[in-house]
Each structure stands twice: as C-alpha cells, then as structure tokens.
Amino acid sequence: MSGRPVLEVEGLHVWFELDGGRELHAVRGVDLALEGGERLGLVGESGCGKTTTILAVMGLLPPNASVAGRVLLDGEDVLARGERSARPHRWRDVAMVFQGAMNAFNPVQRIGDQIAEPMELHGIAEGKQARRRAAELLERVGIPPARASRYPHEFSGGMRQRAAIAMALACNPKVLLADEPTTALDVMVQAQILEVLTALADDFRLAVVLVTHDLPVVAQVCSRAAVMYAGEIVETGPVDALYHEPRHPYTRLLYAATPELHGAGELASIPGTPPRLDRPMAGCPFRPRCDSAFAPCAEVHPPLDAVGAGRAAACHLNTAAREVPA
Amino acid sequence: MSANGEGPLLEVEGLVTRYPVSRGIVGTLRGRPREWVHAVEGVSFRLRRGEMLALVGESGCGKTTTAQSVLRLVEPDGGEIRFDGTDIARLPQRELRPLRRRMQLIYQDPYESLDPRFRVRTTVEEPLAVHGVGPRTERRAEAARALELAGLAPAELYLDRYPHELSGGQRQRVAIAASLVLHPDLLVADEPVSMLDVSVRAGILALLDDLRARGLAILMITHDLSTAARYADRIAVMYLGRIVEEGPARGIVDNAQHPYTRALLSVVPRPDPRERVAPRILRGETPNPVRIPSGCRFHPRCPMAIADCRDVDPALTRPAAAAAESHRAACIRV
Amino acid sequence: MTTVPAPELLTREPDDFEGPRRRRHVVWSVIRTQPQAAIGALVLLAVVVVAVLAPWIAPYGEREKVGDVFEPPSSEHWLGLDDAGIDMLTLMLHGARVSLVVGFAAALVTMLIGGMIGLLAGYFGGKTDVVLMRLTDYFLVIPDIPLMLVAAAVWGRSLTNIILIIGVIYWTTTARVVRAQVKSVRERVYVKRARSLGAGHTRVLVRHVLPQVAPLLVAITVLSVAVAIFAETAIAFLGLGDPTLTSWGKLIENAFSRSAISVDAWWAVVPPGLAVVVVVLACTMLGRALEDSLNPRLRVGHLSVRHFRLRGAGGGEAR
Numbered sequence: 001m002s003g004r005p006v007l008e009v010e011g012l013h014v015w016f017e018l019d020g021g022r023e024l025h026a027v028r029g030v031d032l033a034l035e036g037g038e039r040l041g042l043v044g045e046s047g048c049g050k051t052t053t054i055l056a057v058m059g060l061l062p063p064n065a066s067v068a069g070r071v072l073l074d075g076e077d078v079l080a081r082g083e084r085s086a087r088p089h090r091w092r093d094v095a096m097v098f099q100g101a102m103n104a105f106n107p108v109q110r111i112g113d114q115i116a117e118p119m120e121l122h123g124i125a126e127g128k129q130a131r132r133r134a135a136e137l138l139e140r141v142g143i144p145p146a147r148a149s150r151y152p153h154e155f156s157g158g159m160r161q162r163a164a165i166a167m168a169l170a171c172n173p174k175v176l177l178a179d180e181p182t183t184a185l186d187v188m189v190q191a192q193i194l195e196v197l198t199a200l201a202d203d204f205r206l207a208v209v210l211v212t213h214d215l216p217v218v219a220q221v222c223s224r225a226a227v228m229y230a231g232e233i234v235e236t237g238p239v240d241a242l243y244h245e246p247r248h249p250y251t252r253l254l255y256a257a258t259p260e261l262h263g264a265g266e267l268a269s270i271p272g273t274p275p276r277l278d279r280p281m282a283g284c285p286f287r288p289r290c291d292s293a294f295a296p297c298a299e300v301h302p303p304l305d306a307v308g309a310g311r312a313a314a315c316h317l318n319t320a321a322r323e324v325p326a
Numbered sequence: 327m328s329a330n331g332e333g334p335l336l337e338v339e340g341l342v343t344r345y346p347v348s349r350g351i352v353g354t355l356r357g358r359p360r361e362w363v364h365a366v367e368g369v370s371f372r373l374r375r376g377e378m379l380a381l382v383g384e385s386g387c388g389k390t391t392t393a394q395s396v397l398r399l400v401e402p403d404g405g406e407i408r409f410d411g412t413d414i415a416r417l418p419q420r421e422l423r424p425l426r427r428r429m430q431l432i433y434q435d436p437y438e439s440l441d442p443r444f445r446v447r448t449t450v451e452e453p454l455a456v457h458g459v460g461p462r463t464e465r466r467a468e469a470a471r472a473l474e475l476a477g478l479a480p481a482e483l484y485l486d487r488y489p490h491e492l493s494g495g496q497r498q499r500v501a502i503a504a505s506l507v508l509h510p511d512l513l514v515a516d517e518p519v520s521m522l523d524v525s526v527r528a529g530i531l532a533l534l535d536d537l538r539a540r541g542l543a544i545l546m547i548t549h550d551l552s553t554a555a556r557y558a559d560r561i562a563v564m565y566l567g568r569i570v571e572e573g574p575a576r577g578i579v580d581n582a583q584h585p586y587t588r589a590l591l592s593v594v595p596r597p598d599p600r601e602r603v604a605p606r607i608l609r610g611e612t613p614n615p616v617r618i619p620s621g622c623r624f625h626p627r628c629p630m631a632i633a634d635c636r637d638v639d640p641a642l643t644r645p646a647a648a649a650a651e652s653h654r655a656a657c658i659r660v
Numbered sequence: 661m662t663t664v665p666a667p668e669l670l671t672r673e674p675d676d677f678e679g680p681r682r683r684r685h686v687v688w689s690v691i692r693t694q695p696q697a698a699i700g701a702l703v704l705l706a707v708v709v710v711a712v713l714a715p716w717i718a719p720y721g722e723r724e725k726v727g728d729v730f731e732p733p734s735s736e737h738w739l740g741l742d743d744a745g746i747d748m749l750t751l752m753l754h755g756a757r758v759s760l761v762v763g764f765a766a767a768l769v770t771m772l773i774g775g776m777i778g779l780l781a782g783y784f785g786g787k788t789d790v791v792l793m794r795l796t797d798y799f800l801v802i803p804d805i806p807l808m809l810v811a812a813a814v815w816g817r818s819l820t821n822i823i824l825i826i827g828v829i830y831w832t833t834t835a836r837v838v839r840a841q842v843k844s845v846r847e848r849v850y851v852k853r854a855r856s857l858g859a860g861h862t863r864v865l866v867r868h869v870l871p872q873v874a875p876l877l878v879a880i881t882v883l884s885v886a887v888a889i890f891a892e893t894a895i896a897f898l899g900l901g902d903p904t905l906t907s908w909g910k911l912i913e914n915a916f917s918r919s920a921i922s923v924d925a926w927w928a929v930v931p932p933g934l935a936v937v938v939v940v941l942a943c944t945m946l947g948r949a950l951e952d953s954l955n956p957r958l959r960v961g962h963l964s965v966r967h968f969r970l971r972g973a974g975g976g977e978a979r
Contacts, residue, residue, distance in 0.1 A: 015971070045523040046494075061968035068971040083967035156611050157385075186384035186549060191593035191607045213524060216595035240599045257524050258597050259552035261579055267556060269528035271667040273493055399856050426858045438849040443871050456859045477666030495668045501853075529667045 004075070005033040006207045007057070007094070007175045012069035014052050014061065024278045026052045028231040029069075031304070034207040036174060039198075041218030041239070042211045043254075044228035047274055050211045051099065053228070054177040057209075058096050059086025073175065091118050091168075094175040100184070101164035105152035111163050112138070112148025118170040137166040140203075141196050158189035162196060169200065176201070179211045194221050215258050219243065224310070227251050230275050230285035233304060237311035247313035249290045284316070292317060334372040335410055335511055335543045336396070341369045342404035343388075343395045347616060363615050365391040367567035368405070375511065378534070378544040380558035380575065382551060384590075386612050387564040389547045393514045396545070397429055398422060410511070427457055430505035434517035436497035440489040446473070447485040450504045457508065468507055476503035477533055495526035502533065513537065516547045531557050551594050555579040560652070563587045566615055566623045569642065573653030583645040584655040585630045622657070630659055686875045690953050691946075700946030707939055711756035720747040722754050722906065730925040740927035742911070743918035751906055752931055758907035759889055759936070762823055766888035769827025770834050771881040777831070778838025779873070783846055783865060793839070800832045805894065812900035819902045826891045834880050838873055845872045879950030886943035893936050908932035 014027035027049045034040050042050045055061055057071050059078060070077045073093045078086045098104060106114060115137060116130035125133050135145035141162040152160060161181060168176055178197065182190035198221055201208045210222055218225050219239045226236040227250065235248040246252040256268035272289040275281055284290070287297040296302075296316045304314040343366040349358050366388045373379050381389040394400040396407055398414060407415040414425060433439040440449055450469040454460065460468070470481035476499040478484045489497055498518065505513060515534060519527040535557055538544050548554055554561050555575050562572035563584065571584040582588045589606040596603065608627045613619060619626050625635035638658055645653065645660040691697045710717070720726055725745040726737070733740040739748035781792040811825045845851060851868050895901050896909025897916075915921075915928035 013971070045525060059968075063966035063968065065968040066971045067968055079970065082970050158611055186612075187551070187590060187593055188384060188608055189611065190595075191605055194595075195607060214595070215524070216597045219597050219599045220595040243598050244600075254524060255597055257528050259550070259556045260597060261552050261555055261591065261594055263552075263556070267528040267531065269532070269667045270525035273668055397856065399852075423858050426856075431853070431856055433849050433853060435849055439853055441850040441854075441868055452854065452859070453857050456854075456857050456863065479665040493668065495666065499666060504853075526668050533666070 003035055005072075006036045006074055007032065007034040007209075008070075008072040009033070009053070009057065010070040010072070012053065012056055012071065013067065014049070014056050015066045016062075017064040017066075018278065022278045026231055026277055027056065030228075030231075030233055032209075032226065032233075034175070034209065036207050037201065037205040038224070039201055039208040039210060039222040041222035041225035042209055042228060043213065043215060043218055043225055045213055045274070047277075048228040049231040050228050051179055054096065054179060054209060054211055057175075057177060058090060058094060059083060060090075060096075091173065092122050092124075092171045093173055094177065095168040095171065095173040096177040097161075097164050097168045097179065097181050099179040101181075102157050102160035102184075105160060105163070107152055110149050110151055111155065114152075115148070115163065115167045115170055118167065122171050124171050134166070134170070137169055138163065140169075140200065141166045142192070158185055158192060161185065161189075161193055165193075165196065165200070169204070172204075173206070175207045175209070177209045177211070180213070181210070182217065183212070183214070190217070197221065215254060227254070230281070231277055232285065232314065233312075234286065234315070235311075235313040236304075237308070237313075241308070241311055247307045247311065247318055248286075248315045249292050249317070250286050251313075253291070284314075294320075296320060333411070334374045336373040336545070337408040338372075338392075338396060338405065339370045339408075340405040341366050341392065341395055341402055341407065341415075343391050343400060343402045361616050364567050364618055365615060366395060366402075367618065369564070369567070369569055370405075371562055371569065371572065373512070373543045373545060375543050376538060376541050377560070378538050378546060378558045380546045380548055380554035380561045381564060382548060382554050382561055383564035384549060384612055386566070386615055388567040388615070389564050390516060392564070393431070393516060393545060393547050397426075397431055397514060399431070427453075427508045428510050429512040429514065430508065430510040432498075432501055432505055432513065432515040432518050435521055436494050436501060437489075437521070439501050440497055442489050444489075445485070446487050446489070446492075446500050449489075449500060450507055453504060453508050459508075469503070472503040472507040473500070475506055476500070477529065478503065493526075494522050495529060498522060498530055499533070502530075506537075510542070512543045512545070514545045514547070517549070518546065519553070520548070520550065527553075551579065551591060563590070566612065566618055568623065568656065570624065570657070571653075571655040572642065573648065574650050577648065577650045577653050581647070581649055581653075583648060583653070583660040584657050585628050585659075586624050587655075589629070630657075632659070634658060686954065687878055687950060690950050694949045694953070696945045697949035700942040700944070700949065703938065703942035704946060707756060707935075707942070708760060710753065711760050714753035714757050718747075718750040718753045720750045722746070722750055724750075730920060730923055730928060732925075733927050739931050740925070742928050743914055743920065748911075748927055748931060751911055752908070752935060755906045755908045755911055755932060756935065758819075758905045759892060759909070759939070762819065762826070762892040762907065763885045763889035763939070765823045766826035766830070766892070767881050767884040769823060770831040770884045770888070771877060773827060774831035774834025774880075775838050775873075775877055778835040779842055779865065779869070781835070782839040782842025783861070783869060785843075789839075792835075796832050796835050799829070802829070804829050804891065805898075808891070808895055809898070809900065812895065817900055817902050819905060822892060822895060822900075822902065826888050826895075830884060830887055830891070834877070834884065837880050838877060841873050841876050842869055845869050876951070876954045879947050879954055881947075882943055882950060883947035886940040886947065889936060889943070890940055908936050 009030055009032040012027055012030040016024040016026055018024055030053050044050045056067055061067060067079055071079045073089055078089050112131055112134045115134040119125040119130040119133060135148045138148055139145045143159055143162055155163065182193050185193065200206065210218060212218060222239055224237065225239050225242055226233045229250050235242065235251045242251055243255060246255065253268055253270050257270060259267055270289050275285050283298045283300060284302050287293045302314045302316050304312050305319065307313050307318050345363040345365060347361040347363055349360065369392050371379065381392060383389050391400060395402040402415055405415060406413055409425060414422060447469055450472055451465045454465045454468060470485065473481040473484055478496065478499050519530050522530065531553065534544055546558060558575045560573065561575045561578045562569045565586050571578060571587045578587065579591065582591055589608050592603055592606045606629060610627060621636040621638050622640055625631040628635065635658065640656040640658050642654040642656045645655045691701050723746065726747055727741045727745050729743055729745055731737065731741040737747050739752065742748055742751060777792050777796065781789040807829060808825055815821050846869065851864060854864050854868055892907060893909035896907050897913045899913055901907060901910050911932040912929060920928040
C-alpha cells in the first residue's frame with residue numbers, strides 16, 4: 001500500500017489527575033500510522049493504555065486528563081486546540097465502536113432512528129434520506145433493513161453489536177476504532193462480526209484499529225499489530241512475524257500464554273504484575289517480569305527501534321551484543 | 327488418579343431444568359398457555375475423582391444452569407443427580423446442607439465474588455463459620471493453609487488485605503481458597519479465567535490442574551475450546567440444553583464428529599496467521615430455548631441436515647469414525 | 661503438602677498492593693471532600709452542642725419573668741422577651757433541645773421502620789415484597805397533617821406520641837430507597853456465594869447486605885431529620901404539640917396566638933423560624949451530599965462541560 005497515512009499518531013502522552021494530587025501517566029509516547037484499508041491490531045492486557053490511546057484519537061478524554069502529542073487525520077492535527085479541534089472530526093472522519101456498545105443503545109428509540117441520528121447531527125442527511133441510509137447500513141452489516149423500526153431489546157447481543165458498527169459508519173468515516181468489539185460474544189457470533197468488519201473495511205477502504213487483548217483475533221483480522229505494555233508500544237510488525245519471530249520478550253510470553261486448539265506443552269504465565277503508572281519508572285518497564293533481563297535493562301529505557309522491514313521493538317536484546325547466559 | 331476402583335463421584339442422569347416465562351398480567355388474563363425456557367433438557371454425564379470435565383458451549387446452551395442444578399442452587403425439574411452414591415436431586419434442604427460442604431462453586435467474576443467489606447481472612451474463614459467448624463484459632467490456621475494451597479504464599483501477607491488491594495488473579499485465588507477451606511470433593515468452576523488477563527490465566531488453570539491431581543473432581547464451565555482442550559480430561563459440548571458430543575478432550579478437538587462441534591472448532595481464531603482454517607460460520611444465532619426445534623435441535627442451522635433430521639431426535643451414540651471408546655455424538659449422520 | 665506461590669506474586673513487592681490500605685469510610689470521606697456536606701455537618705454539630713449545653717449557657721431561667729410583655733431586644737436581652745416576659749434567647753436555647761430531640765428520635769423511628777420494611781421487601785422479594793410495598797403505598801398516600809391532627813386528638817399530645825406519629829408517617833421514602841438498594845445488593849455475586857455456601861438468611865442480611873446499605877441509610881436518615889423537625893414545628897404551630905414543653909414551633913405558636921405581629925414584636929417570631937430553617941438546611945445539605953455520592957443512579961459526572969487539557973510538548977517526560 002502506498003500513499004500518505006490517513007491516521008498518524010505522534011508522540012502521544014496522556015496523564016490523568018488523581019485524588020490527592022498524584023498523576024497517572026497512562027500513555028507514554030505512542031506512535032502509530034495507518035493507511036486507508038489497513039487493519040491494525042492494538043494488543044495488550046488491562047491497564048496497558050490501549051483504550052486510552054484510541055479515546056485520545058477521538059478526543060474523548062475526561063476532564064481530569066491532559067494530553068500531549070499530535071493526532072493527524074489526513075494531515076490535520078485534531079488535538080491542536082483540544083475539544084474545539086477534535087469535535088468537527090468526530091464521527092465524520094474517525095468513529096468508534098465502544099466497549100460494550102451493544103448495551104449502550106437508547107432503549108426507547110428505534111434502532112433505525114439511532115443510526116440516523118449522527119447523520120442528522122453532522123449534516124450528512126436528514127429525515128427520510130437519513131432513514132434510508134440507515135437501512136442500507138443495516139443491510140451492510142447483515143441485519144435485514146426491515147428491522148430498523150425495532151427497538152434494541154428486540155435484538156440479540158450479536159445483532160446489537162452489528163448495529164453499533166453500522167452507527168459508527170453512519171457518517172462515512174475514514175478511520176474506524178473498535179474497542180474489544182467481540183469480547184463479550186460467543187465464538188460463533190464473534191466469527192460473524194469479524195467477518196462483517198473485514199468485509200466493511202475492504203469495501204469502504206477503512207483504516208481500522210482493533211483494540212483487544214485477544215491475540216488470535218488480531219491474527220485473524222489484522223495485517224499488522226502493535227503490542228502495548230505499561231502505556232508504551234513495545235513491539236510492532238506484521239502479525240505473522242510477531243507470532244513466529246517475536247523480538248520482545250513480552251510478545252513472546254504473551255503468545256506462550258495463549259492456549260492453542262492443537263497446541264501441546266505448558267501454557268506460560270508471566271510472573272509479577274504491570275508496574276504502577278503513577279510512579280516514575282527507570283529503565284525498561286517490563287524488566288521486573290522479564291525472563292531475559294540483563295545489565296542495561298534496569299537503567300536505560302529501551303527506545304522503539306526498527307528491527308527489520310516494517311518491524312520495531314523496544315528491547316535491549318535487539319541492539320546490545322550480549323552473551324547468552326549459561 | 328482415578329484408579330481407585332470406586333464408582334464416579336458425580337453421576338447425572340436425564341437432568342431437566344426449566345424456567346417459566348413470565349406472561350405478564352395481560353397474558354395471564356387472556357389465558358395464554360404458559361411457556362417454558364427449556365434450559366436443560368436431558369443431560370447425563372459422569373465425573374470421577376481426579377478428573378476434569380469441561381462443559382463447553384455458547385450462551386444459552388444450558389451449561390451454567392446444568393452446573394447450578396447439580397449444586398441445587400437452582401431446583402431441577404427432573405432427572406437424577408447422584409453424588410457419591412446419594413441421589414441429591416430431590417433431597418430436602420436440611421439434609422442437603424452437610425453435603426454442600428463437599429461441593430463448591432467458583433464464580434466467573436473475581437471482582438464481584440468477594441465482599442468488598444470483608445478482609446481476605448474473613449472471606450476465607452466464612453465457610454468454616456457457617457458450617458460451625460472448629461474454634462476460631464483453628465479456623466485461622468485452616469484459612470492460612472487454604473490460601474497457601476491456592477498459591478497466595480506467604481499467607482500472612484494476604485490475610486488482612488481488602489479485595490480492592492488485590493489484582494484480579496489474586497482475588498480469584500482468594501475465592502478458590504474460600505472454596506477449598508471445607509475440603510470439598512467436587513469443584514465447579516464457572517468460567518474461572520474469562521475475566522482475567524491472559525498472562526494470569528495459566529496460573530489459575532495450573533492451580534485447578536494441580537487440585538485435580540490431588541484428587542478433586544472438577545467440572546469446568548467454559549466457552550473457550552482451546553482452554554478446554556489443554557486442561558480438561560473430557561469435553562462435553564452442549565447445544566440448546568443437550569449434550570451433542572462428548573468424549574476425551576483431544577479426541578473431540580482433533581476428531582470432532584458432530585457438525586456443531588466441527589463448526590465451533592473451525593471458527594476459533596488461531597494465533598498463528600499461517601494456520602488457515604476454512605471457517606464454517608453458521609448463519610443466524612442460537613434459537614430461543616423457549617421454542618426448541620423439532621427432531622434434532624440443531625437441524626435448522628446444520629450444514630449437513632437431511633429430511634430425517636426434522637423428525638428424529640438423535641441420542642448420543644458412538645460415531646463410526648470415532649477413535650476412542652467413550653466418544654459419543656448425537657447425530658444420525660455420523 | 662508443598663505449595664508454590666502463584667506466578668503473579670513472584671516479583672511483587674510486599675507493599676506494592678494497589679489501593680489504599682484502609683477501607684474507605686464513605687460518610688467521613690464525603691464530609692471531608694465536599695464543602696456542602698462539611699458546612700451542613702458543622703452547622704448541625706454547632707446546633708447540637710448548643711442544645712446540649714443549653715441549661716448551662718442560657719442567661720436566664722426558662723420560666724423566669726424578667727421584664728414586660730414583648731420587650732424589645734436590648735443589651736441584657738439580646739432577643740428581647742416573649743409574651744410572658746421571659747427571655748427569648750433562653751427560650752430559643754431550650755427550644756433547640758426539644759426540637760432536636762424530636763427530630764433525631766423521629767428520624768430514628770423512620771430509619772428503623774423504613775429500614776426494616778425495605779430490607780425484608782428487597783431481600784425476600786415475591787409475596788413479601790408485594791405485601792410490604794402495598795402497605796408502603798397506603799401509608800404514602802395518607803396526607804400528613806390531617807393524620808397528625810387526628811392522631812394528636814385521639815392519643816394525646818405527649819412528646820412520645822409526637823415522635824411516634826412523625827416516625828410512622830414518614831418512613832415510606834426510606835423503605836423504598838432501602839428496598840431498591842437491597843434488591844441490587846442481593847444480586848451481587850458475593851451474596852449469592854454466601855447463600856450457596858449454606859449461610860442462613862440472617863447471616864447474609866446482617867453481614868453482607870446491611871453493611872452495603874448502611875451508608876445510604878445514614879444519608880436518608882439525615883434527610884429524615886430535616887423532615888421530622890419541620891413536621892414537629894408544624895404540629896406545635898397548630899397547637900397540637902406537648903403543652904408542657906417549649907419547642908421552636910411552640911414559640912412561633914405562642915407569638916402568633918398572642919398577636920406578636922400586631923405589636924411588631926418580630927423578635928418573638930423570626931428567631932425560632934430562622935432556627936428551624938437553618939437546621940433543616942444543614943441537614944438537607946449534608947443528607948443530599950451523602951445521597952449523591954452513594955446513590956449510583958444520581959451520578960452525573962459524565963455530563964460535565966469541562967474537557968481534557970493540552971500540555972506543551974515538553975511536559976512531563978518522566979522516562
């Protein structure tokens with residue numbers, strides 16, 4: 001794929017003010033770049049900052065948050081003036097399917113009307129035309145258009161999730177951010193939803209960021225992935241390379257902890273817990289839990305360096321010439 | 327392991343549990359016939375000591391209701407439940423109480439299963455207090471022992487903590503400790519790791535595996551076939567209130583016979599992008615358990631259905647292509 | 661038996677646990693952090709202290725005639741004298757005792773009745789719930805003043821009766837709020853777990869449900885104090901209060917029945933009225949602040965108009 005990236009994140013930092021004057025440094029210098037039609041998986045466990053990152057892209061951070069860095073949509077910095085510059089782009093250029101979106105529908109409004117609402121709010125379409133577009137979108141996500149006049153409680157969980165995706169696409173955005181879109185769903189429904197997402201991404205040439213903790217889902221849907229830990233990206237690359245040749249111990253251990261249907265052998269668990277983000281950190285954030293830590297890891301923070309074509313990892317193992325421990 | 331020649335610890339035969347569907351005032355006045363959610367419609371299985379059986383299926387298949395019925399947390403409507411020889415399906419609550427000590431349940435949500443106002447010590451000692459076991463000093467020692475067995479060692483570090491000070495994995499271990507403190511014979515684990523981070527799951531699953539090796543019988547409810555394949559001895563796949571396939575875990579996963587099981591296995595995402603599997607995505611969703619389809623309950627969505635499938639409700643039989651003796655599937659075409 | 665510590669514990673510092681060591685005491689933390697609650701609590705405390713110390717700090721006797729009828733305020737009598745020549749300030753201080761006693765006692769009665777009914781209805785559900793809620797509905801629709809009139813007329817006007825009447829009329833709100841909270845707590849996993857262990861209803865109610873409901877119950881009770889004091893004032897003002905006791909309501913009633921207004925004796929009417937307003941306001945401020953932070957349905961934080969802030973590019977590179 002060539003061309004300029006449709007979404008670029010440069011040096012994104014997010015801090016949260018806590019009670020008692022402490023500060024939580026939730027996102028620590030994240031860089032991302034996506035082209036139209038590309039699907040990127042943002043992977044990590046709870047507390048790694050992946051949801052905060054995409055909320056920052058949407059400009060949907062709470063009042064106790066402060067942000068630094070740039071988020072470029074088609075070259076324009078949407079964070080330049082805070083809420084004022086983020087708002088015009090919201091839903092029109094970048095839209096989001098939230099975690100638990102299937103439970104966030106207004107129970108007393110028909111589904112079709114709820115999908116048409118963003119169109120009317122952003123001046124894309126009105127009245128009958130909006131409803132017609134909504135019905136079309138529903139069909140795209142695999143819901144019979146006749147059901148647009150039904151209420152959310154008449155839909156199953158999987159169908160509501162599809163409706164949430166349709167709502168995200170209401171204003172024809174270029175970028176779709178999906179936060180754990182299939183986490184609460186059965187594996188068969190998950191397969192259906194992922195099929196819909198993939199088809200839509202291809203048809204509309206959407207840039208998709210799929211946030212999840214589920215590595216196999218990313219392997220199936222995305223071409224590239226970025227692994228996050230303690231607010232930082234520790235490795236990025238094509239999903240194939242990440243599985244077969246991980247260049248960061250966390251990536252390797254994460255795959256080792258993921259059960260496979262036909263796999264054999266011990267399932268790994270990673271000792272310890274993620275570091276506290278309200279305290280300053282020295283060296284590599286993963287060092288206390290790493291099975292390959294050595295001298296520089298405690299003092300020097302490893303930068304995210306290129307380790308091959310389209311690959312990067314933040315680990316001293318890739319740069320230092322070291323002896324393999326006996 | 328289970329080579330002590332005894333019979334199975336738990337034998338369930340033809341279990342039936344139904345919930346009434348509320349008709350509302352209008353429905354009652356109009357005399358609408360009462361409808362039932364057929365959550366469990368004839369489930370049978372055996373579980374020996376030192377064995378882990380995984381009950382697998384999607385939401386609405388009845389696996390959770392089965393577990394709750396076995397523990398008599400929900401009243402079954404039919405069938406037999408023999409625990410260590412005694413039929414407990416219709417036992418009065420008073421006589422059931424001493425048996426309850428021997429069967430314990432571990433819940434899915436570690437963040438909600440501990441009372442936020444109780445210290446760890448109080449939570450783990452509570453079962454002992456409820457059943458009037460030993461003097462207080464004895465209870466304290468038992469609680470510490472249970473915590474260490476659950477991997478929270480040294481116990482002193484954890485006894486006085488509140489749940490909000492602990493991580494998800496630690497909370498789940500506290501919950502497990504609280505169920506171990508009465509020395510149960512049967513542990514029912516309802517999705518024990520689905521709400522935990524991936525890096526922590528193996529630890530909990532290894533703990534359950536270890537308990538199994540020490541002689542506990544474990545009934546694990548899960549929707550995750552990969553976990554079931556790795557840790558369970560046997561797998562039973564449920565659909566709309568029935569077991570549609572059961573057998574040794576590896577046999578099910580490597581050589582599934584029932585079309586539903588095969589479809590499920592085909593859509594489980596693989597972490598290796600090179601492992602390409604042709605997914606058999608079933609259309610639609612699991613039908614409402616209020617209106618069970620006629621004949622084979624899977625036939626409306628089955629890619630292999632023939633005319634007979636609408637009329638015949640298949641029993642669990644050994645498929646022709648099955649490798650293991652105990653592998654069964656409820657399908658007339660295998 | 662050998663045990664291996666859990667992997668996730670292997671690299672944890674002993675003091676590296678998440679969250680504060682102490683359990684948060686909700687009521688205290690609300691008072692500490694919300695000015696509205698703090699002011700309310702402070703004012704209430706001040707009034708209580710004054711009322712308790714009344715016999716010792718009152719300048720004159722409660723029945724001591726020290727001057728003329730409706731003498732205006734002066735340096736010796738800061739609030740003047742009432743219709744019987746008794747010092748108003750003294751009467752106010754003694755009145756505080758009665759009003760507050762009735763207020764707190766009646767609030768306690770509503771807490772006990774309403775709390776018990778809400779607890780049982782919410783916990784047991786089914787028929788118990790239906791019956792108890794019907795009962796609550798009946799009590800809810802009874803008009804308060806007419807009932808108080810009838811009750812006072814039938815059973816006499818003693819202090820105890822007043823307290824009971826107020827308590828019996830106003831428990832319905834408490835019952836409903838408690839029932840809603842109990843219903844939600846009952847569905848929590850740890851309660852179900854305790855039941856599945858074999859714990860009896862009493863144990864579950866006392867050890868698991870009640871502690872979760874208690875803070876909200878405290879908030880509602882504080883609000884009930886306001887209602888009770890107001891009700892007592894109304895009863896006394898209508899002449900139904902205990903004739904032997906001075907309460908603020910009685911003071912206002914005295915002033916009105918002796919035509920204080922027509923002689924412009926504002927000091928006989930305004931101070932007791934103002935006192936009632938101040939105490940009711942303090943209770944309402946404290947009670948509302950508590951209720952807002954405890955009742956999950958009242959959360960409106962997400963409707964804030966403030967947005968996230970931007971930091972300069974060089975801000976906080978804490979690496």
